[in-house]
Amino acid sequence: MAELPEIEIARRDLDKEITGRRIKMVDVPGTKKTLPAMRSKQQFADLLVGKKVESVTRDGALLLFDLGDDAVMVVHLGATGSFRRVTARTPAIQHTKVVLGFTTGGQLRVLDSGSEVTMRVIAKSRYLKLYPEQADLGFDPVDMPMPWTEFALRLKGRADCIRDLLLDMSFVVGFGPMYADEVLHAARLGHQRMARELNTQEIRRLYRAIVETIHNSIKYRGASFDGYLDVFGKAGGFDSYLEVYGRGGERCRNGRGDVLTTVIRGVTHHYCDYQV
Numbered sequence: 253m254a255e256l257p258e259i260e261i262a263r264r265d266l267d268k269e270i271t272g273r274r275i276k277m278v279d280v281p282g283t284k285k286t287l288p289a290m291r292s293k294q295q296f297a298d299l300l301v302g303k304k305v306e307s308v309t310r311d312g313a314l315l316l317f318d319l320g321d322d323a324v325m326v327v328h329l330g331a332t333g334s335f336r337r338v339t340a341r342t343p344a345i346q347h348t349k350v351v352l353g354f355t356t357g358g359q360l361r362v363l364d365s366g367s368e369v370t371m372r373v374i375a376k377s378r379y380l381k382l383y384p385e386q387a388d389l390g391f392d393p394v395d396m397p398m399p400w401t402e403f404a405l406r407l408k409g410r411a412d413c414i415r416d417l418l419l420d421m422s423f424v425v426g427f428g429p430m431y432a433d434e435v436l437h438a439a440r441l442g443h444q445r446m447a448r449e450l451n452t453q454e455i456r457r458l459y460r461a462i463v464e465t466i467h468n469s470i471k472y473r474g475a476s477f478d479g480y481l482d483v484f485g486k487a488g489g490f491d492s493y494l495e496v497y498g499r500g501g502e503r504c505r506n507g508r509g510d511v512l513t514t515v516i517r518g519v520t521h522h523y524c525d526y527q528v
Contacts, residue, residue, distance in 0.1 A: 253478045254329045256313070256426025257469035258488070260394050262335055263315055265483040266360070267308040269337050273354040274304045282349030286364065289372045289382075299323065299373040300352065312389045312425040322375045326383070330368025331428070336361045337483045365479075390423040393466040400459040407447045407455055414450070414458065415443035415521070424462065430475060430497045433522045435461045437496045437504070442527045443516065468493065496522040 254262070278297035280287065290296040306318040317325035327333075336345060339358040349369055350362040362369055372382075380387055391398060391406065410417055417423045418432040427435075436443055438461035441454060450458065469475060474488035477498050481487055495504045500513040500522060509524035 253331050253428060253430065253480055254334065254474075255428040255431050256394065257431070257466055257490070258474040258480060258482075259313055259315065259329065259426060260310060260470055261474050261488075262329075262483055263308055263310045265337070266315070266317075266335065269483065270305050270354065270357070270360060271307055272304065273357050275300045275302065275352055276355045277301065277351075277353035279351040279353075280349070281344075281351070282364070285367055286349040286362070286369050286371055288370055289374075296371070296373060300325065310395070311386055312392070312421060314383070314386065316379075318376075319373070322377060323373060324376045324379065326372045326374060326379070327362070328368075328370045330364070330366070330370070332366035333362065333364045333369035334480060335483045336363055336481075336485055385421070388422050389425050390421060391462075392425045393463050394470070397463075400456055403459045404452070404455045407450065407458075410447040412447055413443065414441060414445050414447050415516070417447055418462075429519050429521070430477065430494070431465060431469070433497045434495060435465050436527060437522075437524060438465055440527050443521055443523060445528075496524060498522065 278300050280293040280296065284293055287293065287296050303319040303323065306320050309316045309318065313328065315327045317327065319325060337358065337360055340353060345361060345363060347363045347365045348361050349364050350371060352360045362371065374382055391403065406423070410423065412420070415432055415436060418427045418435060439457040441458060469490045472489035472493065473482060475490040475494060476487035477491050477494065495506060496511045499511045502511050504511050504524050509526050511522055512525060514521050
């Protein structure tokens with residue numbers, strides 16, 4: 253499952269790998285569900301063939317492929333999507349939804365074991381009209397560093413429990429269950445704690461845990477706990493640093509306690525009893 257570190261790693265890899273390359277062919281072996289806003293697969297292909305990728309950037313959890321002029325391809329990986337950089341001779345890969353072939357430099361394949369990935373080619377000028385929620389994104393630990401004092405002010409203004417905040421894109425971008433659990437454990441805070449009730453020391457611990465967890469995961473090229481592989485088909489190295497996620501009933505890696513689980517709104521939450 254791709255959360256902020258995995259999405260940012262994919263962005264960096266793709267920006268290095270395909271920026272400057274011109275799209276020669278487009279194939280959509282998957283269903284049109286991957287292209288919900290396109291009239292047809294052919295329309296999607298027509299908007300891409302001949303375009304050169306100027307850059308690959310990230311806006312929250314969305315990846316933006318700048319196609320020059322006034323065009324951009326917006327990709328949302330969802331919970332089950334990923335990219336794979338391959339040669340044109342690479343055999344078919346299971347769950348391939350879209351294939352982009354370049355005039356030089358092989359292919360980029362979009363994989364999705366579920367039905368989460370969406371892709372759309374739009375005019376840049378219409379981006380915020382079509383994705384209005386992107387105008388209200390929260391703190392981005394990678395692209396938008398901020399002093400912990402500003403973070404504290406934002407936190408104090410919220411009447412939510414802190415786990416809900418970590419999963420709220422209007423507060424902090426790109427978090428899912430895995431990194432939310434890891435951050436709360438690193439900050440030694442219980443998921444049910446209310447944001448406005450945290451003291452100064454707890455706020456600083458939470459801020460540091462967010463920044464350090466995300467940057468450490470990127471350093472080790474993300475996690476592959478749920479089978480997620482990077483652009484080159486390789487597993488990330490952060491799995492061995494996960495303290496609690498997916499380790500219910502085991503000892504947390506720091507040895508201070510056993511990993512417990514509870515279900516919150518249908519999702520399993522992992523924590524230790526010393527998180528208060």
